[in-house]
Amino acid sequence: MTDTSTAAVAGSDRSAPASPPPVKQKQRGKWDLRERPELWMVPAVFVLVVALWEFGVKLFDVDAFVLPPPSAIAESLWNQLTNDLFWGHFWVTTQETLVGFAIGVTVALTLGTMISQVPILEKTLMPYIVAFQTVPKVALAPLFVVWFGFGLTSKIVMAAVISFFPILINVIEGLRSADADRVQMLTVFGASRSQIFRMVRLPTALPFIFAGLDIGIVFAILGAVVGEFIGAQEGLGYLLLQTNYNFDIAGMFAVLVVLSLMGMLAHLTIRFAQRKVAFWAEENRVIGA
Amino acid sequence: MATQPALADDRSTTGPDAANWIDVAGLHKYYRPRKSEPTHALSDIDFQVRRGEFISVVGPSGCGKTTLLKILAGLIPKSEGEVSIAGHAVTKPLPEVGMVFQAATLLPWRTILENVMVPVEIQKLDRTTHRAKAMELIEMVGLLGFEDKYPYELSGGMQQRAGICRALVHDPAVLLMDEPFGALDAMTREYMNVELLRIWQEKAATIVLVTHSIPEAVFLSDRVIVMSPRPGRITEVIDIDLPRPRDLSVMNTDRAGVYVSRIRQHFNAASVID
Numbered sequence: 001m002t003d004t005s006t007a008a009v010a011g012s013d014r015s016a017p018a019s020p021p022p023v024k025q026k027q028r029g030k031w032d033l034r035e036r037p038e039l040w041m042v043p044a045v046f047v048l049v050v051a052l053w054e055f056g057v058k059l060f061d062v063d064a065f066v067l068p069p070p071s072a073i074a075e076s077l078w079n080q081l082t083n084d085l086f087w088g089h090f091w092v093t094t095q096e097t098l099v100g101f102a103i104g105v106t107v108a109l110t111l112g113t114m115i116s117q118v119p120i121l122e123k124t125l126m127p128y129i130v131a132f133q134t135v136p137k138v139a140l141a142p143l144f145v146v147w148f149g150f151g152l153t154s155k156i157v158m159a160a161v162i163s164f165f166p167i168l169i170n171v172i173e174g175l176r177s178a179d180a181d182r183v184q185m186l187t188v189f190g191a192s193r194s195q196i197f198r199m200v201r202l203p204t205a206l207p208f209i210f211a212g213l214d215i216g217i218v219f220a221i222l223g224a225v226v227g228e229f230i231g232a233q234e235g236l237g238y239l240l241l242q243t244n245y246n247f248d249i250a251g252m253f254a255v256l257v258v259l260s261l262m263g264m265l266a267h268l269t270i271r272f273a274q275r276k277v278a279f280w281a282e283e284n285r286v287i288g289a
Numbered sequence: 290m291a292t293q294p295a296l297a298d299d300r301s302t303t304g305p306d307a308a309n310w311i312d313v314a315g316l317h318k319y320y321r322p323r324k325s326e327p328t329h330a331l332s333d334i335d336f337q338v339r340r341g342e343f344i345s346v347v348g349p350s351g352c353g354k355t356t357l358l359k360i361l362a363g364l365i366p367k368s369e370g371e372v373s374i375a376g377h378a379v380t381k382p383l384p385e386v387g388m389v390f391q392a393a394t395l396l397p398w399r400t401i402l403e404n405v406m407v408p409v410e411i412q413k414l415d416r417t418t419h420r421a422k423a424m425e426l427i428e429m430v431g432l433l434g435f436e437d438k439y440p441y442e443l444s445g446g447m448q449q450r451a452g453i454c455r456a457l458v459h460d461p462a463v464l465l466m467d468e469p470f471g472a473l474d475a476m477t478r479e480y481m482n483v484e485l486l487r488i489w490q491e492k493a494a495t496i497v498l499v500t501h502s503i504p505e506a507v508f509l510s511d512r513v514i515v516m517s518p519r520p521g522r523i524t525e526v527i528d529i530d531l532p533r534p535r536d537l538s539v540m541n542t543d544r545a546g547v548y549v550s551r552i553r554q555h556f557n558a559a560s561v562i563d
Contacts, residue, residue: 185394188362189408189459190382199407203398280397280439 068250077254086239090258093236096152096224097262100159101217108164108212112171117197122172129168137162138226145231155227155235162223163216167209174208175201207281210274217266225259306376310495311338311361311463316370318356318521329520330356334370336514336526338463338497343489345498345506346514349556353521354499358467361497362388375462384412387456389469393448395440401427401451402436408459419458426454429488446477450484457492466498470505479537482508486535503556507531507548508540515555524555 033039050070056062057069064072080086115122141158148154178201186196228237236255243251274281318331331353338344346354359365360372363382372379374386387408395404402423409419427436430450432443440448449469456464470478482505489496489509500506506513507529515525529548531539539545 179394181390181392181394182396184364185388185390186407186411188364188382188386188388189411190384191411195411199410200396203396278398280441 065247065249068253072250073253073257076248076250077257080251080254080258089234089236089239092152092234093221093224093228094262096155096227096235097159097217097220097266099152100156100223101163101220103156103160104163104216104220105167105213107160108167108171108216109209112168113175116172116175116201129165133165133169137165137223141223141226141230144227150231150233154230155224155232158227159220159223162226163220166215166219167212170208170212170215171205174205174212177208178204203278206278207274210270210278214267214270214274217270218263221259221263221266307340309337309373310340310342310375311336311497312371312373313337313357313361314371316357316360316372317368318353318360318365319368331360332520332522334521334523336523338495339511340462340495341493342511343496343498343509344512344514345500345510346516347500347503347506347552348516348521349518350501351521352516352518354516355467356521357516358465358497358499361463362386362465384459385462387459387461387464389449389452389456389464389466391468391471393440393445393452395448395451395455397440400437400439401432401443404440404451405436405454405458407455412459414459422460423454423458426457427451429491430454430484444477446473446481449473449481453485453488457488457494462495464494464496466496466500468500469498471501478502478505483537485509490534503549503552504540504545506552507545508535508537513548513552515552517555525552527552 031039054069054071057067115125140161144154144157148157182200183196186199191199224235225237225240228235229241232238236259240252240255243255313334313336316331316334319327320330321327334357346357348354356365360367361374361379363379363386374383377383377385396407405423405427406419409416424436427433430453432447432450435443435447443451452469470481473481486509488494498506498509510529513527513529514523515527516522517524527548531545
């Protein structure tokens with residue numbers, strides 16, 4: 001009986017993929033330049049822009065104080081990267097960013113969960129959150145320096161505050177987005193509130209939370225650097241100001257390159273974690289379901 | 290196959306009254322919206338379902354058939370009357386009930402097996418024995434080899450079969466089905482009907498199916514409850530006296546045609562009133 005039914009299954013479900021999507025082919029296509037022209041287009045754009053920049057600066061005899069050629073920036077970058085002093089600054093900014101981000105994430109997750117689960121909290125707090133969200137957080141940096149001093153703390157607070165909001169909003173939105181049919185399904189099988197939260201609300205929220213983390217980590221870097229602008233003795237933001245005062249424009253660009261690499265690395269780390277943890281969201285988008 | 294006699298025995302051992310396995314008496318449902326007139330969604334619904342019976346509820350949209358099923362599932366409260374399943378009054382979702390939904394509503398972050406195990410997790414039943422049971426069901430519906438796949442890797446028909454496994458994994462006394470094949474294409478739907486009959490026979494299940502397909506109701510059921518709207522009430526209960534086991538060819542017989550047209554007359558009458 002089972003045998004015939006299996007055969008019937010194969011025959012009747014024409015729309016079904018006979019087997020899971022061909023994984024092998026997928027992997028082969030991953031680095032196929034014809035399949036993915038961006039693999040050479042992206043580096044090509046980089047090379048083109050750098051070349052135009054280099055020769056344009058030389059051709060029009062642009063002052064190095066205005067726009068240094070990429071070669072000068074590369075040289076400056078190399079000097080920085082081989083300098084222990086630079087790595088000290090780098091480490092300070094990294095620390096401020098990561099600690100601030102961790103605090104922002106923790107508070108946003110806790111508060112967001114509470115707000116989404118307790119209606120009275122939402123009604124009471126949401127107006128304040130929306131109001132505070134409209135405040136340009138960067139403008140708070142001088143205040144934080146007054147409150148928390150010139151050390152790491154004021155920058156950590158800045159990074160935490162500025163990364164907190166996008167995460168909070170996404171946590172609340174994500175925990176609200178659970179599909180009503182899925183909740184009803186669990187209810188029919190007798191699920192409790194906490195079971196529904198764990199089995200549907202939280203997984204539904206994960207892609208939202210990761211979107212928040214993605215914005216949040218980049219904001220945290222921004223917060224740390226802005227904090228350092230206002231008052232600091234170390235950090236990449238401080239180094240940026242120092243090179244600026246010294247008219248070392250190539251050095252400024254070198255720091256900017258490092259900062260953008262930091263941001264990219266952070267973004268890619270979050271994306272990687274998202275693909276591992278909230279894998280289904282990615283796949284569903286591909287399928288269009 | 291080996292489990293079949295055991296299940297048949299289980300069926301004969303009477304727990305609560307097997308003739309009133311599902312008992313609905315004097316059921317009314319009113320919706321009372323705050324600012325408009327209350328609607329009488331269900332009026333004086335009375336019926337019993339025998340243990341092991343396959344019963345369908347048909348009617349035009351707005352006749353309250355989904356409301357009726359949701360009351361049986363314990364999802365919404367009744368206004369008046371008595372509703373019990375396997376001797377338990379229904380006031381909230383009962384663990385004795387399994388339900389198949391319009392959409393398969395599988396959880397995309399769980400594999401097929403993990404999806405089928407959802408009721409086991411919720412009701413904190415023994416995982417090892419029910420895991421074996423889940424695998425048996427997955428094999429029975431022809432999904433063996435797909436248990437570790439994710440829902441997006443399966444077609445609509447296959448997802449719905451996984452949904453049926455999930456509804457059966459905790460050995461429910463009653464299986465409620467809310468237009469389970471409405472989203473499927475006609476061919477898959479016919480095939481799923483045949484499958485459902487096979488599952489019903491193998492598991493000796495008691496099934497209440499809500500559908501808007503009259504041929505589907507005739508093909509599957511022992512009895513068809515015909516409902517009409519405003520207020521939702523039962524207009525006729527028709528015994529479907531077609532030989533079992535059935536295959537799709539039974540639908541080409543005159544007798545099946547008579548049942549279909551008899552039910553359709555109710556629909557036509559209702560739409561004339563509209």
